[in-house]
Amino acid sequence: MDQALAKDIADADVKPIISFRNISKRWGSAVAVDNVSLDIMPGEFFALLGPSGCGKTTLLRMLAGLEVPTEGQVLIDGQDMGDIPPNKRAVNMVFQSYAVFPHMTVTDNVAYGLKIDGVPQEERDRRVQESLDLVQLGHLATRMPDQLSGGQRQRVALARALVKKPKVLLLDEPLSALDAKLREAMRFELSQLQQKVGITFIMVTHDQDEALAIACRIAVMNKGSIAQLGAPSDLYEFPGSRFVADFLGSVNMFEGTLIEDKPDEAIVACPELDPHRVYVPHAVLGQEMSQVWVAIRPEKMNLHKDADTPPAVPECPGSYNVARGEIKDISYLGDISIFHILLASGRLIRVSRSNRSRFDQDNFNAGEKVWVSWAGSSPVVLQS
Amino acid sequence: MAQRRAPLEYNRMWQMRLWLFGVFFFLYAPLVALVAFSFNNSKRNTVWRGFTFDYYVKLFNDQDLLIAFANSLTIALLATLISLVIGALAAVLLWRYRFIGRTVVEGTFMLPLVVPEICMGVAMLLFFTRVLPWPNDLPWPLSLGSIIIAHVSFCFPFVALVVGARLASFNKEQDEAARDLGANDWQAFRDVLLPHIKPALIAGGLLAFTLSLDDFVITFFTSGPDTITFPVKVYSMLRFSVTPEVNAASTMLILLTIVLMILMMVMQSRGQKKG
Numbered sequence: 001m002d003q004a005l006a007k008d009i010a011d012a013d014v015k016p017i018i019s020f021r022n023i024s025k026r027w028g029s030a031v032a033v034d035n036v037s038l039d040i041m042p043g044e045f046f047a048l049l050g051p052s053g054c055g056k057t058t059l060l061r062m063l064a065g066l067e068v069p070t071e072g073q074v075l076i077d078g079q080d081m082g083d084i085p086p087n088k089r090a091v092n093m094v095f096q097s098y099a100v101f102p103h104m105t106v107t108d109n110v111a112y113g114l115k116i117d118g119v120p121q122e123e124r125d126r127r128v129q130e131s132l133d134l135v136q137l138g139h140l141a142t143r144m145p146d147q148l149s150g151g152q153r154q155r156v157a158l159a160r161a162l163v164k165k166p167k168v169l170l171l172d173e174p175l176s177a178l179d180a181k182l183r184e185a186m187r188f189e190l191s192q193l194q195q196k197v198g199i200t201f202i203m204v205t206h207d208q209d210e211a212l213a214i215a216c217r218i219a220v221m222n223k224g225s226i227a228q229l230g231a232p233s234d235l236y237e238f239p240g241s242r243f244v245a246d247f248l249g250s251v252n253m254f255e256g257t258l259i260e261d262k263p264d265e266a267i268v269a270c271p272e273l274d275p276h277r278v279y280v281p282h283a284v285l286g287q288e289m290s291q292v293w294v295a296i297r298p299e300k301m302n303l304h305k306d307a308d309t310p311p312a313v314p315e316c317p318g319s320y321n322v323a324r325g326e327i328k329d330i331s332y333l334g335d336i337s338i339f340h341i342l343l344a345s346g347r348l349i350r351v352s353r354s355n356r357s358r359f360d361q362d363n364f365n366a367g368e369k370v371w372v373s374w375a376g377s378s379p380v381v382l383q384s
Numbered sequence: 385m386a387q388r389r390a391p392l393e394y395n396r397m398w399q400m401r402l403w404l405f406g407v408f409f410f411l412y413a414p415l416v417a418l419v420a421f422s423f424n425n426s427k428r429n430t431v432w433r434g435f436t437f438d439y440y441v442k443l444f445n446d447q448d449l450l451i452a453f454a455n456s457l458t459i460a461l462l463a464t465l466i467s468l469v470i471g472a473l474a475a476v477l478l479w480r481y482r483f484i485g486r487t488v489v490e491g492t493f494m495l496p497l498v499v500p501e502i503c504m505g506v507a508m509l510l511f512f513t514r515v516l517p518w519p520n521d522l523p524w525p526l527s528l529g530s531i532i533i534a535h536v537s538f539c540f541p542f543v544a545l546v547v548g549a550r551l552a553s554f555n556k557e558q559d560e561a562a563r564d565l566g567a568n569d570w571q572a573f574r575d576v577l578l579p580h581i582k583p584a585l586i587a588g589g590l591l592a593f594t595l596s597l598d599d600f601v602i603t604f605f606t607s608g609p610d611t612i613t614f615p616v617k618v619y620s621m622l623r624f625s626v627t628p629e630v631n632a633a634s635t636m637l638i639l640l641t642i643v644l645m646i647l648m649m650v651m652q653s654r655g656q657k658k659g
Contacts, residue, residue, distance in 0.1 A: 066560050086563045093564045099557035103579040112575070113565035157561075164565065 471543025
């Protein structure tokens with residue numbers, strides 16, 4: 001995917017709007033960002049995703065000029081930012097706390113950046129009005145920030161940043177302070193807004209659902225480096241490492257040994273799945289007898305009523321990709337149910353089933369013995 | 385029938401009421417007596433002999449006292465302004481920057497708060513006679529310079545303390561937001577940080593003003609033979625006898641302090657409503 005995207009970009013002859021070149025940031029011996037290189041294209045909704053302390057916020061702040069890189073270059077629209085202070089950069093930020101100025105009205109907040117730039121009154125008023133309408137805050141223009149809800153304050157912060165028509169809008173954990181329902185709604189609104197204004201958005205988040213739902217491309221970060229870069233579905237379906245597989249969504253991970261690795265099939269033996277083995281209908285391109293990990297998403301596993309012989313599995317020869325176990329617990333979540341299944345090896349795995357019918361025909365109960373199976377295309381074999 | 389006392393209604397216990405009464409009595413009875421006797425029509429000031437405004441009239445015709453009063457106001461005003469600048473800068477310095485010896489600097493700033501006033505007074509006296517002799521023949525208000533410097537030295541820590549407390553609640557992202565929106569350091573300070581600490585500046589300023597206005601000990605040691613402040617003047621009047629004139633003068637000082645305190649509280653509540 002990376003190569004395909006790179007080719008697309010080369011074909012379109014588009015220059016990146018943001019380039020990080022071998023960027024590092026250290027505080028004493030602590031490394032926040034470790035030699036990161038990254039290009040972000042104009043018009044993208046890009047997400048930096050990772051656990052706290054992975055360096056994603058530091059990367060964003062270096063882009064805004066609020067932190068100075070220890071090494072490397074930041075380029076905005078091809079221009080080296082070097083020592084250029086934050087007030088001279090064509091990017092604007094929506095802060096995690098929104099940082100709305102409490103002593104100014106909504107209008108004054110939004111007008112602030114234009115006032116500093118010396119934009120004439122008439123144009124200023126027009127642009128402020130436009131910007132407020134864009135985030136649907138026109139009716140609250142004269143309010144003070146303490147009279148606004150959290151969601152409204154966030155809109156003020158958005159309008160205040162967008163009114164300056166930045167080349168890139170930076171969002172630091174934009175939805176983390178909102179409650180669940182509002183967060184859901186704002187996800188959709190943010191991507192709508194991005195399409196409407198056509199500006200590049202870069203969002204920092206630790207919430208994988210948020211990143212998957214909004215972003216065109218995601219960089220998953222871990223310990224100051226980019227673990228994997230790609231479209232949401234690529235990252236989810238084709239994780240390159242255990243960290244990415246585990247961080248994005250939920251996964252059942254099994255340690256094992258690569259027994260066979262042919263051009264069109266590979267077999268992995270996992271002690272926790274004994275006596276059955278894992279089959280994939282493609283090459284792993286690893287060393288035979290080397291240590292590997294098999295990752296299988298809970299929704300890609302199937303449940304079968306107990307029987308003496310294992311169930312038939314698609315894309316896979318018999319008695320592969322199955323496991324026998326007992327249902328320990330069922331978590332009913334409405335849209336899906338999660339089955340916790342204890343395998344003979346003592347390993348507990350998660351299998352999810354969507355509740356597409358209002359009546360469950362199969363009627364699995366806790367304590368019941370079952371077969372678990374997964375198609376040949378479901379497992380991802382990871383070498384790191 | 386006596387009602388049952390709710391769990392936290394301590395004010396309905398008679399012991400508590402007695403205690404409260406004692407507190408208020410010993411706090412305010414002397415002040416009430418002082419004000420009351422300023423209207424006493426008697427030279428001796430021990431027995432009530434009728435109501436009069438005579439001593440207030442006398443007060444306003446006493447040239448020395450008026451000069452002392454003018455001196456006090458001038459000193460308080462200038463000391464407050466200088467304390468505000470130094471105190472606010474000190475607070476911002478300690479809040480924004482992490483540097484080696486920061487705690488030592490913070491400690492030295494706060495030293496004037498804990499050093500006994502009498503020691504400060506003696507130290508100032510020595511300083512202004514031996515180290516930096518303050519000329520006696522300077523024109524007014526330069527002649528007040530030594531007192532102003534002395535007052536600033538114990539007033540600015542209070543300003544720094546109040547402003548520092550306010551700064552602790554400042555969201556640094558607001559400062560970053562201002563700079564992100566195009567403000568330079570000065571503009572960000574003026575438009576974001578200054579409005580945030582404004583209530584603290586007002587409160588700290590009024591605190592410094594009243595402290596300076598009321599100060600006796602340090603002023604007593606630093607004032608030259610020709611510069612006299614209101615509290616020092618009251619003291620010198622007291623040396624002859626406790627006349628109602630002293631009472632009247634003190635009443636005026638109390639009145640001024642109360643007005644300033646009310647002003648401070650009004651400003652603060654207004655600041656809270658806004659912020």
